[in-house]
Amino acid sequence: MMEWHSALLLLIGGLILLMALGLPVVFAFIAINLVGAFVFMGGEVGIMQMARNSAEAITSFSLIPIPLFVLMGEILFHTGLAYKAITAIERLIKRVPGRLSIVSVLGGTAFATLSGSSIANTAMMGSSLLPDMLKRGYHPSIAMGPIMAVGGIAMLIPPSALAVTLGSLAGISIGQLLIGGIIPGMLMGVAVLLYVMIRCARNPDLAPADDVDTSLTTWQRWQPFCVYVLPLSGIFVAVVGSLLTGWAEPTESAAFGAVAATFAALCYRCLSLDSLVTSLMETAKVSVMILFVLVASTTFSQLLSFSGATSGLLQVVTGWELTPLMVVLGMLLVLLVLGCFADQISMIMITLPFFMPLVSTLGIDPIWIGVLFLVAMEISFLTPPFGLLLIVMQGVAPPGIRLTQVYQAALPFLILQLLVLALVVALPWLATGLPDMMR
Secondary structure, three states: OOOHHHHHHHHHHHHHHHHHOOOOHHHHHHHHHHHHHHHHOOOHHHHHHHHHHHHHHOOOHHHOHHHHHHHHHHHHHHOOHHHHHHHHHHHHOOOOOOHHHHHHHHHHHHHHHHHOOHHHHHHHHHHHHHHHHHHOOOOHHHHHHHHHHHHHHHHOOOOOHHHHHHHHHHOOOHHHHHHHOHHHHHHHHHHHHHHHHHHHHHOHHHOOOOOOOOOOOHHHHHHHHHHHHHHHHHHHHHHHHHHHOOOOOHHHHHHHHHHHHHHHHHHOOOOOHHHHHHHHHHHHHHHHHHHHHHHHHHHHHHHHHHOOHHHHHHHHHHHOOOOHHHHHHHHHHHHHHHOOOOOHHHHHHHHHHHHHHHHHHHOOOHHHHHHHHHHHHHHHOOOOOOOHHHHHHHHHOOOOOOHHHHHHHHHHHHHHHHHHHHHHHHOOHHHHHHHHHHO
16 A cells, blocks of 8 residues: 555546546546556456446435436526526616616526526526627626626526535535525625626716617516516425425425426427427436536545545644634635636535545534535636636627636626625525524
8 A cells, every 4th residue: 555645646646637638527537546446446356346336326316406407497498488587587677777787687697596507597698688788888898797797606506406416425415505505696696786786877888778668568567577587486486495494305396396397388388399309418418427427526535535645634634733714714715726727527526535524524514615615616617717607608709709808807706706705704604594494
């Protein structure tokens, strides 16, 4: 057996090398897992054990919410129901500074409560609202920034497949983690909305006033909202309410959400065979990717533990006699730096094997640290140079928009997200209050 630091260097160093060579993240983990299983678990016997561990990792009943939550969002997206809800919200908002930017915040937050996909949220809002906003003279920063900022909220509040993945890998209660992200997610939405309203009010040139059809009666303005938004928001209320009251586990609430979304699409006559097939195919793609991640990450964590790398590093950190708050701040700093260069799945897979033993040893509330993980990963969506939503926004933006403009648009909202993160660190009950009610 080699020393723990040599084992750590082999596993982490090999992983970084494979990723630097351009190998996809999941395949890089699987490759280093094969090497680690051969070296640390007894050659061929270790590889056979790795295969058994891989099968056990994806046969857990707790993973069922992942494809169901994904299916729920895909159906609403591909049938066009989400776009109709956003259009209904737009009709309600009249002459206010930055009207379309406010629509993007409210509409994006509404879709986030139904989709669970930050990428789909940003892509839909960007492709549908951004061209019109730029055409009407909106400054690119106030047009793109809110869309990207609310896009990340989808991974914080239910339904969030990433929260289910994090809870499964970290051993955190999935239901409580889903509920714990609601208040920080809503705080994020309110902060973005207030920022847009204040900035547009102080500088009207950023968002010129646009013409609103004043011939519509009160009922004509409210009718689309009552027809589309209220019934669809009922799905979110039912999913979250069943979790919060303890009437259903995450699996049952996810199943209800998927069935309710399908039923809603049928009632609105939006569900065609093509949209259903597309939704199922996209759900399968995302679910298979996540299952591969779970297989690779579970085995990687076991190798780090079996080789002594986890316990060795844990002894070093605990020997420094740091307070729990200092450890949490160090974890968040690692996540924020890592988020500049890695995607959210990679962040989870690399850090959890080291962070969760520390959390258990120091007695840190796992729900609190889980929500902080989600907020930090949401921030990583907007951190240059490789923030995922930055790249998505450039992809859906008109050809004249440069990547540097996307970075500039995201900067104020990145600061807002850091402030919300600091608030959740200072006031843990923002993350643990609702889960405590569940108990």
